[in-house]
Amino acid sequence: MPPPTSADNESMGDRSRWWNNVWLRAALVHPVVFVAPLVAICLALGARNGSELGDVAWGFWVVPLGAIASWVATAIVAARPGRARWERTGLVLVGLFAGGAALVLGYEGWYHAAKVACHGGYECPF
Numbered sequence: 001m002p003p004p005t006s007a008d009n010e011s012m013g014d015r016s017r018w019w020n021n022v023w024l025r026a027a028l029v030h031p032v033v034f035v036a037p038l039v040a041i042c043l044a045l046g047a048r049n050g051s052e053l054g055d056v057a058w059g060f061w062v063v064p065l066g067a068i069a070s071w072v073a074t075a076i077v078a079a080r081p082g083r084a085r086w087e088r089t090g091l092v093l094v095g096l097f098a099g100g101a102a103l104v105l106g107y108e109g110w111y112h113a114a115k116v117a118c119h120g121g122y123e124c125p126f
Contacts, residue, residue, distance in 0.1 A: 026074040026094045031102035034070040038062050039109035046117035053124065056113045063106040071099035 018024060042059040045051060074095025078088045118124030 022077055022091060023094065025077065026091050027098045030070040030073045030095065031067070031098045034073070035063060035066040035102040035106040038066050039106050039113070042110050042113040043116070046113035051117045051119070053114055053117050056110065056117045059110040059113065063110055064103055067099045067103035067106065070102055071095045074098070 038059060042056045045055045048055070075092055078091035078095070083091075115124070
C-alpha cells in the first residue's frame, strides 16, 4: 500500500477538524457530553408510569457535578503544553461560561423531569 499523500491528509483532516478544534470542544462538546446524558436519564425516569420525585432527585446533585467535570476537562485541555497564555486563559473562560450554561440548562431539564415525575400529586413541591 502506498504511503498517504498530502492530498489524502487534507481530505482526512477536513473530516476530523471539528473534533480537533479545542474551542468547539470547550464550548459545546464537553458540556453536552457531561451534562446532557444526566438530564436525559432524569427525563426518562420521570416519564415512567408510577415514578416519583425520588426517582429524579439525584439529578439535583449530579447535574452540577457534570457541569464542573465539563469545566475541568476544558481546563485540562487548556493546560497542555504548546499553547499561548491568552489561549489558555480564553479556553478556561469559555469552559467556565459553557459549564455555567450547561448548569442552567441542565437544571431546567431536571426541573421539567421533576414536574413530570410528580404527575400533579399534592406532595409535589413545584
